[in-house]
Amino acid sequence: MRMESVEVQQGAEAAVTETETQHITQAQIATLAQMTMTSGLTSGTGPTVTLVQLPNGQTVQVHGVIQVAQPSVIQSPQIQTVQISTIAESEDSQESVDSVTDSQKRREILSRRPSYRKILNDLSSDAPAVPRIEEEKAEEDSCVAATPSITTVTMPTPIYQTSSGQYIAITQGGAIQLANNGTDGVQGIQTLTMSNASAAQQGATILQYAQTSDGQQILVPSNQVVVQAASGDMQAYQFRTAPTSTIAPGVVMASSPTLPIQGATVEVTRKRVVRLMKNREAARECRRKKKEYVKCVENRVAILENQNKTLIEELKALKDLYCHKSE
DNA sequence: TCATGCTCGCGTCAAGGATG
DNA sequence: CATCCTTGACGCGAGCATGA
Numbered sequence: 001m002r003m004e005s006v007e008v009q010q011g012a013e014a015a016v017t018e019t020e021t022q023h024i025t026q027a028q029i030a031t032l033a034q035m036t037m038t039s040g041l042t043s044g045t046g047p048t049v050t051l052v053q054l055p056n057g058q059t060v061q062v063h064g065v066i067q068v069a070q071p072s073v074i075q076s077p078q079i080q081t082v083q084i085s086t087i088a089e090s091e092d093s094q095e096s097v098d099s100v101t102d103s104q105k106r107r108e109i110l111s112r113r114p115s116y117r118k119i120l121n122d123l124s125s126d127a128p129a130v131p132r133i134e135e136e137k138a139e140e141d142s143c144v145a146a147t148p149s150i151t152t153v154t155m156p157t158p159i160y161q162t163s164s165g166q167y168i169a170i171t172q173g174g175a176i177q178l179a180n181n182g183t184d185g186v187q188g189i190q191t192l193t194m195s196n197a198s199a200a201q202q203g204a205t206i207l208q209y210a211q212t213s214d215g216q217q218i219l220v221p222s223n224q225v226v227v228q229a230a231s232g233d234m235q236a237y238q239f240r241t242a243p244t245s246t247i248a249p250g251v252v253m254a255s256s257p258t259l260p261i262q263g264a265t266v267e268v269t270r271k272r273v274v275r276l277m278k279n280r281e282a283a284r285e286c287r288r289k290k291k292e293y294v295k296c297v298e299n300r301v302a303i304l305e306n307q308n309k310t311l312i313e314e315l316k317a318l319k320d321l322y323c324h325k326s327e
Numbered sequence: 328t329c330a331t332g333c334t335c336g337c338g339t340c341a342a343g344g345a346t347g
Numbered sequence: 348c349a350t351c352c353t354t355g356a357c358g359c360g361a362g363c364a365t366g367a
Binding site: 275278279282283285286287289290 | 351352353354355
């Protein structure tokens, strides 16, 4: 399922909530009861008697598995639901106040929805079947659907050969060594000394400032290593995510030895590069979270659909039993 | 084989929320 | 209020399927 359809479903639910509040008919109560039954299954308590009040004041006893109302499967943020009901309730009250508060409420309704982490955590607080997204932990295996576990592999001393025949070695200290491959073997080793090369805490430093022996300055993310360096006027370094991560590689930046940038311009450029790199990582993380969120919601829908089916069958069986007894 | 359409992932920008 | 984080939107390229 693509994300678009999920959003459509959420929008559809909001619309349903509004109409429900406005015109509740007896048939809709039955429908609501059925919806309520769906979410009440996991509570595990026995059959109860629920009183449903009809619009005309009449109360109906509903026997069986109907439980206290619980949030729906695909849940729009709680604020939205509440606000929609409030709008519907206040419709027949003072209209002048409405015109003022309406715009406010509508603005709030249209406001940005909470992050996927927040939504998933809200879902998980309602239903233990939905896993919580931890703050910084790897969340790959947290979904209901079994995802393959990721094994952390540590490379001893990675050595890469560039397309131009240049060797690049990442030392234990985090320094990058460039070696030109001459005809008579490895020549002219250049060491890129990292300003933060010790970096014992992985992931603490997002970016490392590296300086080549010939005065070039490049920015190296702490969790990435250089895998390719092209020769020519522009020397482009390609970085690949360190072996412990599964993130895809990407070209990060290029440094031009022929264009030395000075002072404020360097600072501005550096800030921009840092920002772009952080945002790149953030976008990647956001997409991953989005995918996980969609997967979890899909799983939850599947589970609840199954439960719904079971309950419908159970209700049918009970009805049959009741009819046969009364005959 | 080639053109076309679709899907997916990526990088970037911009807007708005969160935080200190 | 400044800064950082999060995410929707957009454009782009790669990979794949399909039909001419």
